Amino acid sequence: MTSTTLTRANSETVTGNRSDPASRDSASRDSAGSDFAALSRRIVAAGLLKRRPRYYVMRFLLTDAAFAGGWALFAWVGDSWAQLLVAALLAVAFTQVAFLGHDAGHRQVSGSRRFSEVLGLLHGNLGVGLSYGWWMDKHTRHHANPNHEERDPDVGAGAIVWTGKQARSRRGLGAFLARRQAYLFFPLLLLEGLNLHVSSVRSLRGLGRHRRVEAVLLAAHLIGYTTAVLLVLSPLRALAFIAVQQGLFGLYMGCAFAPNHKGMPVLTAADRLDFLRRQVLTSRNVRGTAADLLLGGLNYQIEHHLFPSMPRPNLRRAQPLVRDYCVQHGIEYRDATLIQSYRQVLRHLDGVGAPMR
Structure with a gap:
């Protein structure tokens, strides 16, 4: 991934290792396939995939x-x-x-x-x-x-x-x-x-x-x-x-x-990411007490993308488990307030349109 595609540091990011995922050593990549399986076992053990x-x-x-x-x-x-x-x-x-x-x-x-x-x-x-x-x-x-x-x-x-x-x-x-x-x-x-x-x-x-x-x-x-x-x-x-x-x-x-997802990293055919990183690195959560009702659970976008069949009320409970797991494995986990997310989207759109000006 290019540096323009994966923009890292900002004040709204909860992160472990900020390095570009594409530059990780081969040993890290070899172990990546099992990362989601381990997280999934934790989610299942917590009963978060049960119907509501x-x-x-x-x-x-x-x-x-x-x-x-x-x-x-x-x-x-x-x-x-x-x-x-x-x-x-x-x-x-x-x-x-x-x-x-x-x-x-x-x-x-x-x-x-x-x-x-x-x-x-x-x-x-x-x-x-x-x-x-x-x-x-x-x-x-x-x-x-x-x-x-x-x-x-x-x-x-x-x-x-x-x-x-x-x-x-x-x-x-x-x-x-x-x-x-x-x-x-x-x-x-x-x-x-x-x-x-x-x-x-x-x-x-x-x-x-x-x-x-x-x-x-x-x-x-x-x-x-x-x-x-x-x-x-x-x-x-x-x-x-x-x-x-x-x-x-x-x-x-x-x-x-x-x-x-808008304003988050855009992937191309050259990018090689496992399922866990592909879903987390391209998604952004929205925090705030009103977001649950206003956004219909879509504010927990990371958890939703990792576990699409997870009932909406369980996403909130899964969020700390997923975030902590991502931090432990050096995977950026991004969240922002609703206003901050819109600012990021608009900055991205402005940047994309800038060369045309």
Whole structure:
């Protein structure tokens, strides 16, 4: 790895040995394969991979009730500009429902594939209008190769570029965006909800499993959503409601996922890291008491990437075990507050766009 790819020292890092992983001696590399196995045994012994059915029953009941309550409030408020406040509440509800779909997809809720798929389809396709199959494919590839320049779809070039190579390939409007992307990052997230919906619909052609079911549920969501909005609101207020609700939904989703890997080391085909180091070195945790609720457990990104099926409430308990283990083995373990994580993301985006200026 290059020094630009793996930037080390900062005040928010909990670390053991700060040396570049690629420069470790061969004896250290030979022993690396057993490092995750030893950590995994500790996690299993602590009972942290056991299901938490009571937690998830309550979580689903409360989240789904809040989602339904948001739509009930929408119907009660009627044709009023106060609906813009309801739109903001529903944006939060949509994101929390999406978090449940994420947990179901990782089988954190249940070990049953079928039951997990039912939960994912109902909360993803029908609930918030996102294709569960498309997301599963994309997210699985991300987990296998986090922050890999060629293999992780989450760092693929889009409206935002994440590497210098991507930035140099831009022309015209793309180059304009790359030069100013640190300033445009949060405004562009307002379009992320629309992007997710469009990507979900476009993915239907390539889906094999449950293709018809996904299409029907996505259509039911779109028809139900637009019908409800147009029946209750005048055309102008309906447009404003959709813009606010979908814009804030995209912003919230983006703000929840951005701190996890953005601004962290980007890997290439030249990098050779074992599973433990590949997951830890490319991930960042977010600390703070409010982060658990706001980020749906994604604030424990390191633990989540190491143990994707670990139930959300167990991630907090696993965190000190994983951190101490990483320190003992000289593996950088990074965490930051939510604000600090956004600053790191913006610094990275500014640095990537700098040569274009």
